[in-house]
Amino acid sequence: MLAANALSTTGDMLSLLAVPWFVLDTTGSAALTGLAAFAMTFPIVISAAFGGTLVDWLGFRVTSVLSDLVSGLLVLAPPMLFLTGGLSYPLLLVLLFLRWMASTPGETARKAMLPDLAALAGMPIERASAAYDGVYRGSAMVGAPLAGVLILWLGPSLPLFVDGVTFLLSALLVAGGVPRVARRERERRGYLDGLRAGLAFLWRDRLQLSATAMIVVVNLLDTGVTQVLLALYARDVVGDPRAFGLLTGAVGAGAVAGSVVYGAVGSRLPMRLTYGLCFLLAGVPRVLVLALNAPFSVAMAVTALSGFAAGAINPILAILQYGRIPVRLRARVIGAMTAAAYAGMPMGGLLAGTLSTLTGLGTTLLAFTVVYVLISVPPFVLRTWRELDSGHPADT
Template identity: 35%
Template sequence: MATRRAPLVGALVAEGMSFVGTRVSMIAIPWFVLSTTGSAAQTGLVAAAEIAPLVVLKALGGPLLDRVGPRRVTLTCDLLSSIVVAAIPLLHHLGLLSFPVLLVLVALAGALRGPGDAGKSAMSPEIARVGGWSLERVTGLASAVERTSSMAGAALAGLLVASIGAANALYVDAATFLVSFVVFAVATTGLGRPVPPEEGTDATSYATELRQGWDFLRTEPVLVAVCVMVAVTNLVDQAWSAVLAPVWAKDSGAGVAVLGTLFAVMSGASVLGALVAARWGETLPRFRTYVLAFLVAGAPRFVVMALDSPVWAVFVVIAVAGVASGFLNPILGAVILERIPAPLMGRVSSLNTAICWSLMPLGGILGGLAVAGLGLSPALLVAGAVYLVTTMAPARVPSFRAMDRPPAVPEAASAPDLSGSR
């Protein structure tokens, strides 16, 4: 069968625009709330209002992807998201944006992001198949695009908020949804259709289909191990980026400029790692690469900060950790996607992502409590130890070592996905 590269290129461009918009909103919305209300508590409430429905809809939207097709769900969510996000600055300028209305709009934006992101992810295997590329290469390229566009989006957000204001910056976020919608619609024509049910099977309810996805996920030890591991590491990473690293920058005298540069170095290094993984990842032994990458990308950055090391040493460790982290998403993405049969792709991939994101809202809270109760250095060491134990624990699952060999998948599974969007 002739290969088609346009779906992959279009999906990557749409992903890039999506992540740029996400970074803009991540900076513009909190700044908008702080500048209009002056309340840190209300800013935190807005953040919770977005993330909670996002996680819930990721978990519950899977059967919808399988029923109507991930492409249709993704395009619908992107189009509606552009309207919802644009409504925030529009209502503000009209004097109609009360805080409860803002909460509702932000919650709607989060709710749309859930199935929209999941729809893009559920199309990665099909996009890889029609392009004649391995899943490692596709997920590696997607990871590189995510990290690169996230860096660019953060820089753009700072410029926009400083030059045109936080409210007007949200119009740019809305525009990125529209661009993503158009590019994805054109590039993926003919793909992402619902998988027809097997002959002789009875129609099932939405709840039954949701339970089928959960039943499959919980009986796959590799998927369960990955879900739990990523959920905990996401929590610890959130604690590090939201609390532990900023407190280190303040207490050490490094300052916010060094902190920003540190994050940029790690992101840039991870782009390099993701590009290398996209090019050569399929030739590497997955299990050994997973172990080595997490040993380098995880605990060392916590330890080097806890030991009050010189700033140059912290930068070296962070750069090496960033390169190693770039290898992880391509490996884990391929391991997950090739284990899910096509008829269950939407349900299982959505549940998988929801579980992985489920603990993130607690990261900042637990990081703050750890620093307050233990002090910065002990909190960093505890976080590093949790990261080390969590990432190495799946290695004790016997079937986890079989990740080097793609499992036998039912014939119906030779289709659909591309990972996380906005």
């Protein structure tokens, strides 16, 4: 399952870089390129929010295989149609929208089946969730430079072919290598009732609701930092565009290392305190050091350490979800949380760009630092976060 997810994630990164370049290369329009990017991100929110119920209905393993098969065919269609002269821009947008609509349930399903497979393998859930997150982050790190190399050498069409192949291989791995888990009795309620049940559960669980709210805000801030503020810092402070890539890479490399370390020692750490400290350190220092105009070498070191702290966040969130969400609701609740996490991201770049234009880069970085501090407070002060250490089991 981890190998299948690695292939799928690598393919996603190929598409995320190749499609904008493909559109810009064939149309020459930045506006059309932006519209294509929207067609790749917006369906993730829709599919994550409304597809989780279907994942619970069909079953995790079946959904993963079907999602990858359909996504593989959809992602192969644009380059094949382009080579035969049958690809129009509106058709490309439709195919992109459908491709990301189809692939999101597969990712939800693989995440939802993780505790069952960990139990079959006799692996502690801390190690399994850290391995899942580490493989995801590592694949994203590999996929981005690989896409750049393939685009440079062979043009933007080839990465889309490779993406399609990765989906088909992922489906084959899950179908042939992932064992079936015990079948659960399917609910007799309709789709809308099932969807409402998942949302109602999330609303009642104050701990997971608080965790989701924190992730929504931090994803918004992280998007603004990554898409706008780091680029401005590299241009205006360092004077070298390579600083942008180095700082972005330092976060990713640190996060991979952090997930590996958490997988090794996480079961011996207090979850609430670990999560609170890692959440605080993942955001505040790396933005504050930029606001203070520290030397670039210091900024790189602090950024890598912040990335290291971030490596424990997703595994702990996964443990929280697996321990509290009933199995029959797992995919739809995880899907709702994923949709919420993505929902604020499109606003992050707009907020960062607007604030930096009005107030300047330094002031914007300080403002982001303050918000990072405030959103990191709940695990330390809210009583509901004490439940993170209580280990309440989920219903079956």
